[in-house]
Amino acid sequence: MQKTVFFFSKDINRVARIKKTIWLILDYLVLLLMASFFLFPFWVMVVSSFKPEKALFDDLKSILWAFLLRHFTLDNYLYVFNRVPFLTYLKNTLVIVILTIFLGLFFNSMIAYSLARLRWKGKKLIIGSIIALIIVPFETIAIPLLVIVNKLPWFNGSMSWLDSLHVQIIPFMADAFTIFLFYQAFIQIPKEFNEAAIIDGANPWDIYSRIIVPLARSTFVAVAIIQLIFLWSAYLWPLMATRTEPYRPLTLGVTYLYHMDIHWGPIFAFATLSNLPSVLLFIIFQKGFLRSLASGGVK
């Protein structure tokens, strides 16, 4: 019934079209309003990073000039490179994040493969324990872990892991939630895929590296992205486990700058520079990034 009315009455058709246009305008208004909320801190951060200190505060008297740039300077960036060990922080963050993600992908997928596809005694117990460990928040073990790493020897003869890069990498390579994600992905791959390989005399390592890893590529990407988001922001552990600037990541560098002597220009330059790598990475790989997060996180 309704369909016929829809097709034969021109007036109703016009009303429907006007209604649709109003919804669309409202739609864009909400989208823009939300966008300005999420964007304005970045806008202010970038614009202010190019302002001289005096202009930065003078401009705050007017809402228009606060968002615009009329005096341009690179002094803030020079300050960040000359007065603060910015490049050291950046190098540390990159080394920590990249090594933790890659070693983590390798080790965690390997144990997940062993648990999901190989038959051996005692693996049920291990699967159960790993699932139980997912619930343990890092904050629960942070304090005892600090005491433990303080007493661990390292190859260079040092008797403590504190104040080093490896103290920020090795304890975070194994991750129960990551193992769980890999386990779920591997268990869904049909058994037929490795049966042919077994007949050809392939051992479990060959099956893992030549069949399973290529088939589960999307899971590797999803895990890497989830890990990246959390490792990139890591703050609590570096705060406890490092004492000197040569071993600190960007996340602590900014508070060093903030507590040194508050100069907002250099702080904004520091903030702009340190957010640049992850934001660029995201904008370049946007589609794959969002798709693998959406599919990897929940299921």
Next chain:
Amino acid sequence: MKKIRKSKRDQQESFFGWLMCSPVLLLLLVFVILPLVLGSYWSMTNKRLISPLPTEYVGLDNYKRVLSLKVILIQPQLDAAGQFETNETGQVLYPRVRDVIRSNSEYHSFRPYKEFDIFGHHYGLIAKDPEFYTSLVNTTLYVVIIVPLILVISLLLAVLVNQKIFGISFFRTVYFIPSITMISVTSVVWIFLFNPSVGLINLILRTVSFGYLGSSQWLQSTDTALFSIILYTIWQASGLFMVIFLGGLQDILQDIYEAAQIDGANPFQTLIHITIPKLRNTIIYVVITSSILGFRLFTQVDVMTKGGPQNSTLTLILHIVNEGFRNQKIGYASAISIVFFLFVLALTFIQRSLMKSESEME
């Protein structure tokens, strides 16, 4: 012959099975299980990071100290004539809780936490570690407020960016970007935005409301500091949950929406009657994840307020870090950590059982 070959393969699988497990098992053992076990043990000692005295076993003393809480009735102050003392406006005066504690040896090592009036009597709440209760209340309040807000906002964002209209990938990018920035770095930026006198948030509010709004103290007042942290976290984390909802939305078949459109449903009706019921599992997942992340609140608070003003933003994790790392009381901090863990555990189980009973209902 066949049997021998099979057992050979079994042996091979068993060998590779253990071999491929061993690196992670070793890592988990040293960096997760050992700290858990030692932490549980140290929670029953008076261990300190650096101390000339040997560590002693103290049983459940640390836990008693964390949890001890007492309600005491406070009698009004009497004047020389034996009458209730009052101030100029006729209100009855009470002695300070601190003095009541000092005058009674039973309350030794207790400190005042809160005062309240009920049924015409004046009571004092006293605890051995009032900061624990302050942080517990702050953290719970934070979770109770932020979880529904994050849920509504990120769902709204997901529905908005799930449309196929011009420029939508731009909006999707903009909403998500705060999630991939460093929390400590953007927190410092927000300290600037929150500044009461020169901060942009007050400037914008003043302009928009013609001077009616925009005089809030934000991070510098006990009334608004926690709310400011919530506002920042909504800005920072909504995008991440939006993406999770987006994944859920894209699993819903399009013909349901087409049918609804033919029936003349407007976007709000579609949201309430189709989208939300279909997203039930995603919603539960978002509630669980955001409340656990909420209980773990630390970075933005440590950067923006260090728990202040007057402990109004002190969180459980901040309290653990203050006691264990900054004051080096390993034993005591381990006990709070275990209590914190039990809270998270209870929360997980409550929500898991909710999830189960709801799915059974269908």
